[in-house]
Amino acid sequence: MTAYETVVGLEVHAQLKTRSKIFCSCSTVFGARPNTQVCPVCLGLPGVLPVLNERAVRFAVMTGLAVGSGIAERSVFARKNYFYPDLPKGYQISQYDRPLCSGGGVDIHVEGVWKRIGLVRIHIEEDAGKSIHPEGRAGVTTTLVDLNRAGVPLIEIVSEPEIRSGAEAYDYLMRLKQILMYLDVCDGNMEEGSLRCDANVSVRKAGAKELGTKTEVKNMNSFRNVERAIAYEAERQIGILESGGRVVQETLLWNADQGTAAPMRSKEEAHDYRYFPEPDLLPLDLEPRWIDTVRKELPELPHQVRERLTRDLGIPEYDAEVLTETRALASYYEETAGRAGNGKLASNWIMTEVNGIRNKKGQTIEEFPIRPDRLGALVKMVAEDRISGKIGKQVFEMMLTRPEGPEELVKAQGLLPIDDESALRALAREVIAANPGPVAEVRAGKERTFAFLVGQAMKQSRGRAHPEKLQDALRKELQAS
Amino acid sequence: MSPEAPAPDTAESIGRLVQGRERTAVEIARTYLERADRSAARLGTYLHRDAARTLAEAADVDARIANGETVGPLAGVPVALKDNLCTRGVPTTCGSKILEGYRPPYDAHVVERLRRAGAVVTGKTNCDEFAMGSSTENSAYLPTKNPWDLTRVPGGSSGGSAATVAALEAAVSLGSDTGGSVRQPAAFCGVYGLKPTYGAVSRYGLVAFASSLDQIGPIGRTARDTALLYNAICGRDERDMTSRAEAKPVALDDLERGVKGMKLGIPRDLIAEGVDPEVLASLERVAKTLAAEGAEILDVTLPHARYSIATYYLIAPAEASSNLARYDGVRYGFRAKSEDLQSMYAATRGQGFGREVRRRILLGTYALSAGYYDAYYLRAMKVRTLIRKDFADALGRADAVLLPTTPTPPFRLGEKVDDPLAMYLNDVFSIPASLAGAPALSFPAGMTRANLPIGMQLVGRPFEEGTLLRIARTWERTESALRVPPIAAEGNA
Numbered sequence: 001m002t003a004y005e006t007v008v009g010l011e012v013h014a015q016l017k018t019r020s021k022i023f024c025s026c027s028t029v030f031g032a033r034p035n036t037q038v039c040p041v042c043l044g045l046p047g048v049l050p051v052l053n054e055r056a057v058r059f060a061v062m063t064g065l066a067v068g069s070g071i072a073e074r075s076v077f078a079r080k081n082y083f084y085p086d087l088p089k090g091y092q093i094s095q096y097d098r099p100l101c102s103g104g105g106v107d108i109h110v111e112g113v114w115k116r117i118g119l120v121r122i123h124i125e126e127d128a129g130k131s132i133h134p135e136g137r138a139g140v141t142t143t144l145v146d147l148n149r150a151g152v153p154l155i156e157i158v159s160e161p162e163i164r165s166g167a168e169a170y171d172y173l174m175r176l177k178q179i180l181m182y183l184d185v186c187d188g189n190m191e192e193g194s195l196r197c198d199a200n201v202s203v204r205k206a207g208a209k210e211l212g213t214k215t216e217v218k219n220m221n222s223f224r225n226v227e228r229a230i231a232y233e234a235e236r237q238i239g240i241l242e243s244g245g246r247v248v249q250e251t252l253l254w255n256a257d258q259g260t261a262a263p264m265r266s267k268e269e270a271h272d273y274r275y276f277p278e279p280d281l282l283p284l285d286l287e288p289r290w291i292d293t294v295r296k297e298l299p300e301l302p303h304q305v306r307e308r309l310t311r312d313l314g315i316p317e318y319d320a321e322v323l324t325e326t327r328a329l330a331s332y333y334e335e336t337a338g339r340a341g342n343g344k345l346a347s348n349w350i351m352t353e354v355n356g357i358r359n360k361k362g363q364t365i366e367e368f369p370i371r372p373d374r375l376g377a378l379v380k381m382v383a384e385d386r387i388s389g390k391i392g393k394q395v396f397e398m399m400l401t402r403p404e405g406p407e408e409l410v411k412a413q414g415l416l417p418i419d420d421e422s423a424l425r426a427l428a429r430e431v432i433a434a435n436p437g438p439v440a441e442v443r444a445g446k447e448r449t450f451a452f453l454v455g456q457a458m459k460q461s462r463g464r465a466h467p468e469k470l471q472d473a474l475r476k477e478l479q480a481s
Numbered sequence: 482m483s484p485e486a487p488a489p490d491t492a493e494s495i496g497r498l499v500q501g502r503e504r505t506a507v508e509i510a511r512t513y514l515e516r517a518d519r520s521a522a523r524l525g526t527y528l529h530r531d532a533a534r535t536l537a538e539a540a541d542v543d544a545r546i547a548n549g550e551t552v553g554p555l556a557g558v559p560v561a562l563k564d565n566l567c568t569r570g571v572p573t574t575c576g577s578k579i580l581e582g583y584r585p586p587y588d589a590h591v592v593e594r595l596r597r598a599g600a601v602v603t604g605k606t607n608c609d610e611f612a613m614g615s616s617t618e619n620s621a622y623l624p625t626k627n628p629w630d631l632t633r634v635p636g637g638s639s640g641g642s643a644a645t646v647a648a649l650e651a652a653v654s655l656g657s658d659t660g661g662s663v664r665q666p667a668a669f670c671g672v673y674g675l676k677p678t679y680g681a682v683s684r685y686g687l688v689a690f691a692s693s694l695d696q697i698g699p700i701g702r703t704a705r706d707t708a709l710l711y712n713a714i715c716g717r718d719e720r721d722m723t724s725r726a727e728a729k730p731v732a733l734d735d736l737e738r739g740v741k742g743m744k745l746g747i748p749r750d751l752i753a754e755g756v757d758p759e760v761l762a763s764l765e766r767v768a769k770t771l772a773a774e775g776a777e778i779l780d781v782t783l784p785h786a787r788y789s790i791a792t793y794y795l796i797a798p799a800e801a802s803s804n805l806a807r808y809d810g811v812r813y814g815f816r817a818k819s820e821d822l823q824s825m826y827a828a829t830r831g832q833g834f835g836r837e838v839r840r841r842i843l844l845g846t847y848a849l850s851a852g853y854y855d856a857y858y859l860r861a862m863k864v865r866t867l868i869r870k871d872f873a874d875a876l877g878r879a880d881a882v883l884l885p886t887t888p889t890p891p892f893r894l895g896e897k898v899d900d901p902l903a904m905y906l907n908d909v910f911s912i913p914a915s916l917a918g919a920p921a922l923s924f925p926a927g928m929t930r931a932n933l934p935i936g937m938q939l940v941g942r943p944f945e946e947g948t949l950l951r952i953a954r955t956w957e958r959t960e961s962a963l964r965v966p967p968i969a970a971e972g973n974a
Binding site: 046052083 | 565566575587589687688720803811813822826849
């Protein structure tokens with residue numbers, strides 16, 4: 001069988017986190033009662049005109065700058081014309097041949113290799129409303145329309161066809177979302193529709209130069225489903241080619257329950273959008289100085305935080321990846337490490353203990369009950385050898401449900417380590433007295449039994465005895481007695 | 482000549498009298514309502530009138546004045562609104578079946594401004610459906626007739642707005658002008674009609690036909706009234722991103738300063754053919770009079786203006802095809818009963834729109850289609866740039882361009898209704914200024930031997946509406962008393 005290469009380009013729609021819609025002052029808050037966040041403008045009533053939300057432009061420019069796009073000093077809005085009940089004006093205001101951002105790329109990391117996925121463009125557009133098809137009522141064919149979402153600002157981010165697998169698509173989406181969230185321009189919530197993705201998929205024989213015929217796969221509601229849908233569609237196309245057939249250019253709808261994709265009715269996709277420049281909006285002219293200001297005000301981006309953490313706190317790249325998943329987690333880590341005075345140990349605690357609990361309970365780092373000041377104090381005690389890692393974990397468990405700091409808990413619970421020589425010698429004497437048999441064996445030269453005596457002593461101290469000092473004390477007492 | 486009626490009240494004098502408490506707004510409103518009661522039905526000037534509402538508005542103006550509130554220069558002035566201007570709670574149909582019964586939930590920007598200035602709305606005037614037409618015969622409801630000759634058209638699309646002012650049913654009115662829809666009916670009805678510079682007046686609340694061309698414009702019986710109404714509506718509005726702060730009110734005193742030293746350019750190449758001799762004679766008379774007043778008359782050329790109609794009939798229908806997509810029967814207005822969504826769309830739009838509107842939607846849809854866009858829409862936009870440059874060149878040499886508003890006096894009802902091309906050609910002199918975005922004014926320039934009005938047109942530099950009004954005012958001062966059509970004179974006799 002011939003080897004095939006999968007070729008994927010992604011179109012991501014990200015909802016910008018502005019308070020008001022892109023062309024009117026209606027609220028964008030999700031979940032309001034249907035058709036309550038509307039006005040003549042977003043309802044597309046006769047006679048209304050759009051007024052551009054400058055914050056939406058700023059957010060789009062921030063995104064472009066963050067991924068290295070060129071920002072057009074002049075971009076042009078265009079109308080995309082089509083009929084649909086949830087599109088009140090009969091056209092969507094978008095950008096066409098002169099988008100706001102061109103070029104740039106997103107670095108992905110799959111199977112240990114870094115690779116840049118180039119971007120074609122990023123443009124601004126308005127969202128349509130939502131059509132709701134009530135289910136479960138037999139014979140009812142009514143469709144309901146909610147226009148709360150109509151006019152919510154979106155950016156469409158179009159990648160080059162440089163993605164080669166579902167796994168790469170998944171990583172691309174994760175990293176794109178991460179960038180958007182670091183910029184705080186999108187809340188990244190796929191369930192609420194604030195991040196959506198369509199995939200253009202084709203396959204070609206390994207080494208071939210020309211692209212194969214592509215299909216567009218829509219309706220994926222999670223990153224995992226994007227990954228699955230791409231894998232499914234690539235397999236399907238390979239199957240067609242292998243059996244001597246030809247791939248038909250069409251739009252497919254992904255069905256997550258069945259794990260398959262089926263073609264849309266051709267009527268629904270036979271669109272000529274008749275784009276033309278939007279006469280109600282002037283071309284969008286941006287001053288180079290303003291663009292520079294936005295550039296200077298960009299927050300730190302994921303890769304910058306990763307580099308800083310590996311450089312300044314001496315943690316491995318892998319740790320930095322995990323700890324920069326969100327801006328909040330990175331901040332949590334930085335504060336913990338600062339308090340603890342030990343970057344690597346702080347990293348270990350967060351990656352294992354904190355993330356372990358969070359994953360189990362589905363908590364965000366913001367919801368996690370131990371704040372970094374308390375966790376840092378705990379890690380510091382371990383780092384300074386004031387308590388053992390084992391005791392530290394006991395304290396950590398307690399801190400999950402109690403407000404006290406680690407110092408107080410250690411004291412109150414009598415968990416302070418026993419490292420005082422006389423106390424350890426007394427403990428050793430007790431153990432020697434209680435175990436005459438093993439003591440005789442040790443004296444006869446059986447070193448392995450010494451470990452048994454250490455264990456007994458440790459047990460009696462409830463784990464608090466300082467391990468090396470305890471061994472010293474035992475040896476001294478064995479010689480003395 | 483028709484029998485002379487007593488000099489009609491101008492908006493200017495009404496405003497002065499009402500502000501000075503010499504007359505009440507209610508008295509004025511009654512006078513105008515009575516006149517409209519006599520003639521409006523015969524002329525077909527209105528699609529919607531509500532005497533009680535008009536009187537209530539007038540009473541409100543009187544109350545504001547009684548309260549010591551400063552009401553603007555339009556205090557108590559009866560103003561008619563073209564039916565494509567949104568009025569809160571008042572039917573706004575654009576002369577179309579598809580918007581039958583539609584009542585907007587908001588007032589257009591210009592309507593807000595007029596209310597603030599103390600104007601009183603007489604009603605919503607008839608127009609060609611969605612402002613597409615040059616005779617008001619494309620109204621889905623009724624045709625409007627020319628007050629000077631009821632067998633002739635009043636022009637269009639703002640035929641109702643021009644006719645109602647000519648017939649003294651309103652002191653002034655607002656129309657909208659996309660390719661001549663204020664100027665041409667003003668010319669046909671013997672009144673003033675100004676198409677302001679594109680961007681001078683907010684389009685918020687004007688139901689869109691062709692967004693890059695549409696402008697709301699004032700219609701009045703005198704140059705000063707026209708200026709007064711323009712002043713009330715011009716300027717930047719945050720709700721229209723194409724509206725401009727450069728648009729400033731015109732100082733009325735400046736209109737009296739004459740034309741001494743001004744240069745007027747006549748584009749003789751454009752008006753060489755197909756122009757009625759009486760219209761040409763009127764042009765020469767105006768030029769001669771203004772020369773006698775001290776203006777210099779010179780020739781200018783507008784080399785690309787002859788492509789105006791072709792250019793216009795690509796750009797305007799293209800934009801219209803998109804602007805009119807919202808009338809789909811889903812949310813408001815007319816909806817045809819149908820089995821499924823696609824056939825509901827088709828039936829609603831097929832039955833709700835008239836022939837001319839459907840024709841232009843088809844034209845525009847075609848011009849924007851994949852594969853045709855570059856050859857049609859894009860090329861038209863390039864020609865438009867050349868036409869704009871023609872005007873910039875001409876207006877670099879002259880302070881204004883002078884040409885007829887229309888090639889002929891008003892034509893007969895039904896004469897061109899089945900010949901869209903002949904109808905389109907009627908706009909040959911008004912469309913160039915629309916494409917250029919330049920301000921243009923049609924003013925009454927005498928009557929034909931058959932006692933039909935003739936309109937002349939002035940086109941100026943961006944935001945120099947004042948210059949045009951000043952030139953027209955100079956001509957107006959040399960004319961005899963204001964002319965009143967027979968139908969308006971009847972009631973006063």
